[in-house]
Amino acid sequence: xxxxxxxxxxxxxxxxxxxxxxxxxxxxxxxxxxxxxxxxxxxxxxxxxxxxxxxxxxxxxxxxxxxxxxxxxxxxxxxxxxxxxxxxxxxxxxxxxxxxxxxxxxxxxxxxxxxxxxxxxxxxxxxxxxxxxxxxxxxxxxxxxxxxxxxxxxxxxxxxxxxxxxxxxxxxxxxxxxxxxxxxxxxxxxxxxxxxxxxxxxxxxxxxxxxxx
Amino acid sequence: xxxxxxxxxxxxxxxxxxxxxxxxxxxxxxxxxxxxxxxxxxxxxxxxx
Numbered sequence: 001x002x003x004x005x006x007x008x009x010x011x012x013x014x015x016x017x018x019x020x021x022x023x024x025x026x027x028x029x030x031x032x033x034x035x036x037x038x039x040x041x042x043x044x045x046x047x048x049x050x051x052x053x054x055x056x057x058x059x060x061x062x063x064x065x066x067x068x069x070x071x072x073x074x075x076x077x078x079x080x081x082x083x084x085x086x087x088x089x090x091x092x093x094x095x096x097x098x099x100x101x102x103x104x105x106x107x108x109x110x111x112x113x114x115x116x117x118x119x120x121x122x123x124x125x126x127x128x129x130x131x132x133x134x135x136x137x138x139x140x141x142x143x144x145x146x147x148x149x150x151x152x153x154x155x156x157x158x159x160x161x162x163x164x165x166x167x168x169x170x171x172x173x174x175x176x177x178x179x180x181x182x183x184x185x186x187x188x189x190x191x192x193x194x195x196x197x198x199x200x201x202x203x204x205x206x207x208x209x210x211x212x213x
Numbered sequence: 214x215x216x217x218x219x220x221x222x223x224x225x226x227x228x229x230x231x232x233x234x235x236x237x238x239x240x241x242x243x244x245x246x247x248x249x250x251x252x253x254x255x256x257x258x259x260x261x262x
Contacts, residue, residue, distance in 0.1 A: 003242060007235050014231060018224040019216055193238065199245040206252045210259055
């Protein structure tokens with residue numbers, strides 16, 4: 001049932017995004033309804049990863065560690081997609097794939113941070129230590145993600161970023177609807193992928209335990 | 214509505230790509246469920262041993 005809802009929702013979101021007329025200062029609007037929701041969903045995934053990391057620390061249930069890791073991995077994939085689609089979007093709007101825009105740099109910083117955190121998790125052999133460290137990494141990661149993708153741009157002087165300020169959110173109701181419809185669709189899709197990934201991780205851990213018995 | 218022919222072509226490609234991703238997601242979901250059932254069956258087997 002959930003799968004069918006995701007399928008219909010994302011398909012409808014794509015069609016709605018393409019059917020929208022161009023926004024005021026955005027040359028290619030359809031990609032905005034993919035790039036922006038992907039960036040917001042990425043942040044939601046990192047938040048969920050931190051939440052499940054805290055849940056692991058509180059309950060010591062490995063299921064929460066698997067969920068935390070899965071949400072972080074899916075958020076990482078979303079971060080790559082947001083960065084790449086952002087570069088394509090930038091090429092059309094600003095004339096270059098990369099302009100050292102604060103938001104571009106912030107998202108790249110987030111991406112590299114999570115890459116380092118995954119490497120750190122993999123460097124610990126002891127399972128309990130690995131999960132404890134990961135919970136802290138997930139909390140650190142979401143702080144970096146919030147700073148890189150939102151706060152950094154806001155604390156710089158006005159005009160430092162090429163990113164349009166609230167174009168979609170201050171546009172008319174149809175744009176807002178299209179934006180939040182797509183945010184919800186991609187957030188559901190990424191949640192589903194994370195749940196499958198966590199299911200596989202739990203199964204792998206159980207199989208490992210069974211083979212040791 | 215602003216669906217020009219060039220936009221329509223890109224939309225068709227986007228929908229096809231999404232269709233492929235979705236079918237793969239359904240397969241993966243099925244695989245994860247069957248794996249979970251297999252693990253449960255093995256656990257029961259181990260306990261009975």
